[in-house]
Amino acid sequence: MSTSRSLKARRGPAAWWAVSSTRSRWTGVGAATLVLALGATSVFVWTSPGNTVTEALGTAARSVIEAESLAEERAAWEKEKRTLQSEIRVLESSMVLSKANLKETNAKTAALQQALWSTQGALTALKASKPASTPKSAPPAAVQAGGAPAEDVITAPSKAELVNPASSYLGLYTEQAPFNWATYDATASRLGTTPSVVGYFGGWDEAFRANAVTRAWERDTLPILTWESRPIGSANDQIIEPDYTLPAIIGDPEAGVPGSYDDYLRQYARDIVSTGLPMGIRLNHEMNGVWYPWAETDGQGNSLNSNRVGDYVKMWKHVHDIFAEEGANDLVIWIWSPNIINNLPATHKAAGFLNGLYPGDDYVDWVGLSGYLRPAYKPENDFSFAYSFDASLAELRRITAKPIFLAEIGASEIGGHKAAWVTSLFEALAKPENDDIVGLSWFNMAITTYVEGERATNDWRIDSRPDSLAAFVDGLARPDSDFALTAR
């Protein structure tokens, strides 16, 4: 049986050990199957659970990957570190430069301070040489002799000294002062003396401008800001400002609703504190008029700009309170300054009307007035100080005993009465009954406005005409004047 198989195997093309070629081929198939099956089993066993080899490999691979990513991260950090280091070097060198500049500046400041002191010494000597001729016995004192330490770059007297000055303030509103002194100085040189107050305007859309204050005090000049709760760019005749209503400014303290500008006001006060120099703020002036968004009512008793009667005072107190909280009131001279009442609607000029707008002595340092010799002139206008101011001054004095500052005054050339009016002004100021008037600030500009429906250009400047200027210079030079003059 097997013999025949062997013989067949010998003759066939099969492998010597195979019984037939067919069987040989099938054996090949079987071999492949067996090898594959064994391979599969081996793979299964090799990858069976608890395979520490694959675990070790996995761990190794993970740590390699982690190391790579860590290396990349580290490279990134190194790069950033180098960048930061170079930035630090640049900043350090610029700091060194700044320090050098600061030293230089300090040295200049010290020199200026010395010059200032010697000037003040000269002024004191000048004052001392003329007290006998002055009816007022108040000895002229150095305005700046306050507690400000001498080493400060910019010095100023204390608020208390400023509120009750030894001599009267002479102020100017000129184009761009205190940010640019060109017009201011030109006017001063024509006057032959340097004014002691600079007036300027700011709106509630502007941040506090510290340089106005510092630049003023660099010249030993009291800055007085006329601070209007409206955008600085608003036209002068725009009464309606929906974003700047008094209720919006006040908010609703009882309901816990803060004012819309609290943050702005708070920041403003902080900036004043951080500047560290005193200043006057004439907040929302001419509130008894009918032309500003902070006016409460018109002549017919209608609400203006959604404001309610009594809101003005609330607004004032609100702002004042915020400044008090920020500690700014040690530096701010609050100037409550209505318009002269002559040309106001009957309701507004009535006696006692101002009472409803006055915040109270606790909230005000000075009371002030805006008053112009402004066309068209009424028949009863005699172009005198008395006509322009007396009724209004009487109202103020009835309300309070606070010092009075003629915060914004001027006279038009129209009609040719300017020089006489100026002379009348200085005459009146020299009178004893007006001793509570601590000074004036002249609106030294030419403005074209609608006055009672007519377009007119009024030249309010001191030097608008030589006779007007002469009247002013002479007025200042009156022996009974208590304006402190400095040689120009």
Next chain:
Amino acid sequence: MTMSGAFVFIFLLQVRHMIDGHPEIYMFAVYSALIWLLWVLKVVISSRYRPFTGTFEGTTSVVVPVLDEPEDLFRSVLARMVEQKPSEIIVVINGAQNPTLERISEEFSPLVRWVHTPIPGKRNAVMIGTELSTGDITVLVDSDTVWTDNTLSELVRPFADPQVGGVTTRQRILEPERSWITRWADWLENSRALYSMPAQSVMGQVGCLPGRTIAFRRSIMTRVMDRFMTQRFMGVFMEVSDDRTLTNLTLQEGFRTVYQHTSLVYTDAPLEVKKLFKQQLRWARGSQYNTLRMLPWMLGHAPVLALFFIMDIILPFLLAGVIAGWVYRAATGQGYNFYEGILSEYGVQSGVLLVLGLMVISSVLSMAIRQLRHLSEKPTDFFRLPVFIVVSTAFLMPIRLLGFFRMGHASGWGTRAGAYAGGKSNDRIVDQLGESQEVEIEPEAAMNHSTRPGALLEATRRRSMNVATVAPQRRQLNPKAAWPYVIGFSIFALEAFFIVNFS
């Protein structure tokens, strides 16, 4: 190599474990690697094997040493030989007289002649048969070996090459379906015929031409006969492994020994485990004895063959070390549990099943690959592979170890009967002789028998007398038999050292 139970499964787990940086060198991993290495070597070499196709024109003498055989079987054996028309057939009846066998032999006269020698033992019978034979080729055939068609004509083909000195056949077990033992024995034989034998044949150095049917050039046998009969090793003249001895001598004479795949014979196998054990023990002892004996020559002349035979000795020791290591680690609780991962993943019950399943699958698959040529012939044996693996490992490995240690014993050392017990034909007689330990043979009676009428051949008296007079020696201790024990226990000690120190 059928003895390997190399579980690829465990092997992989161990390799995996070794990679983990553990210092242990696992003997099982080495063991499995060696098994595969040897297998690959055999496959590669044997792929160049081709059966011999030359034509040999010389005469052939068939020598059949016989002690006793069933009548029908012996008649059948002779008849099949006669069919193939050798020049002559010489039946050498040794030991007790056997009229039945004489009668059967005479049935095939004149081609078959018989001779009787009172001296039991195959070597003596081979010597007598060789001396009486006249052909160019002497074919030694066991009396229970059944030839198939063309066994003889195919067997002598390699002798067309004058360098070939000895040729053996392919052997199978007769009717292997009788029992699992015969199946197993047949498988072992076939495995050898498909891998080891052709591989060795390609090199012209078949280490052992199995004695069931061997053909030698008679000239060589005549030259080596004296050494064949007297050479000792390890203080022992070993009667067993006469075939291996003749092969060695032929190789040493400078001839090639080859395997002829197309020449097929059938033989019987023991049907009882006890006899199977004895048979395998005899072979194991004889094989390893001759390996050591031939080792110096093999190392110089047949290194690959030396490798094969040395591995036959080393692998059982390795396996024993592996098992001892497992036992030791289990007992001391030091071992690494390779299966822990699987068990914890799949739970103990299904985990154990999975582990066992994987073991069975991986070992069956790997063994199937190594037994592919056999499975090609008998595909259904694939399903017997698990049993084959277990039996081959659990049964043969201890036998081989035992054979190594008892190498120098040569059971019944110093006695003819004991020596014969190391032979390998006819177990019945062996047992009988083993019980009586000594068989006293009257020289006179032997002479009488050998000269009785009807004997066609007669052994020379000188031979008979010489052999008979040296036979009755008393058993005594052989100090050189201690060598295998020394070597074996040294290996065990080395393994124990590794196990204890590296586990």
